[in-house]
Amino acid sequence: MLIFNKKSDLSAFLSPLIKQNKSIGFVPTMGALHQGHLSLLKNSLYENDVTVMSIFVNPTQFNNAEDLDKYPRTLERDVQIMQDLNNNIIVYAPEVADIYEGNTISENFDYDGLENQMEGKHRPGHFDGVGTIVKRLFEIVQPNKAYFGEKDFQQLQIVKKLVLKHNIPVEVIGCPIQREANGLAMSSRNERLSESAREKAAIIYQILNLAKEIFQTNSAEETIKFVEKEFKKHLEFELEYFEIADEATLLPVSEKESNKKYRGFIAIFIENIRLIDNISLN
Ligand code: AMP
Numbered sequence: 220m221l222i223f224n225k226k227s228d229l230s231a232f233l234s235p236l237i238k239q240n241k242s243i244g245f246v247p248t249m250g251a252l253h254q255g256h257l258s259l260l261k262n263s264l265y266e267n268d269v270t271v272m273s274i275f276v277n278p279t280q281f282n283n284a285e286d287l288d289k290y291p292r293t294l295e296r297d298v299q300i301m302q303d304l305n306n307n308i309i310v311y312a313p314e315v316a317d318i319y320e321g322n323t324i325s326e327n328f329d330y331d332g333l334e335n336q337m338e339g340k341h342r343p344g345h346f347d348g349v350g351t352i353v354k355r356l357f358e359i360v361q362p363n364k365a366y367f368g369e370k371d372f373q374q375l376q377i378v379k380k381l382v383l384k385h386n387i388p389v390e391v392i393g394c395p396i397q398r399e400a401n402g403l404a405m406s407s408r409n410e411r412l413s414e415s416a417r418e419k420a421a422i423i424y425q426i427l428n429l430a431k432e433i434f435q436t437n438s439a440e441e442t443i444k445f446v447e448k449e450f451k452k453h454l455e456f457e458l459e460y461f462e463i464a465d466e467a468t469l470l471p472v473s474e475k476e477s478n479k480k481y482r483g484f485i486a487i488f489i490e491n492i493r494l495i496d497n498i499s500l501n
Pocket of ligand 1: 247254256366367369371396398405
């Protein structure tokens with residue numbers, strides 16, 4: 220398996236392939252790989268001649284220094300996992316300097332308001348960091364298709380907006396959320412949970428499913444109240460937000476409309492670890 224640490228080496232390798240019109244699929248990640256990442260990789264391997272995966276813990280998208288510091292970094296294990304999946308995957312695992320060249324700051328992005336909701340509201344600067352890294356990686360890899368998980372649904376919508384507004388010729392493909400057997404959405408941050416918290420966290424998806432049921436016959440406001448009340452019963456959790464939003468605009472729903480698609484979005488702390496999840500409500 221080929222592993223590149225420098226963008227110049229990766230570009231030199233990819234450019235003849237691009238000239239030969241080979242289709243390039245790209246899966247950007249921050250590593251600590253799990254089945255969620257592998258599901259994106261499998262889609263890319265199936266749909267493209269060449270698959271590139273990046274592993275880079277991007278400092279500019281972290282608004283919390285401790286979260287960045289404690290983010291799991293398991294490159295050796297990640298490489299082994301990819302090798303076991305498919306030896307032809309091209310890995311790009313740069314150092315911060317290769318991406319930021321001594322200037323580790325974000326550019327500013329306007330995503331037509333998508334950035335002002337939920338994760339954007341609670342993690343100031345997060346989506347500027349995401350836009351900065353995704354745009355740079357797209358420039359380096361020049362993929363035809365790029366794969367993102369619905370686990371980070373707001374990020375997926377933001378990346379779609381980014382390519383549209385910046386005329387970047389990449390098809391952005393959303394892939395369904397992969398879950399543990401108990402329903403917990405897979406996440407690299409789950410590795411930081413104790414075994415008991417990982418079990419307790421199953422309740423997040425259970426409550427999301429109950430919220431879905433309740434939303435069928437009740438208003439958004441009533442559904443949100445239900446979720447807030449449920450988590451008050453479980454003292455080990457601290458709910459940051461549960462919101463119901465229009466999938467396209469990510470604006471909170473006031474009046475339900477039959478032609479719109481809605482999703483419930485949650486951010487919640489357990490053992491000081493912040494987890495996010497979401498569920499389609501119709
Ligand atoms: P991350 O390494 O957490 O930045 O994630 C890299 C990509 O994997 C992003 O597009 C995520 O949305 C996606 N991803 C992370 N967890 C999951 C999951 N449980 N199911 C599907 N995709 C996921």
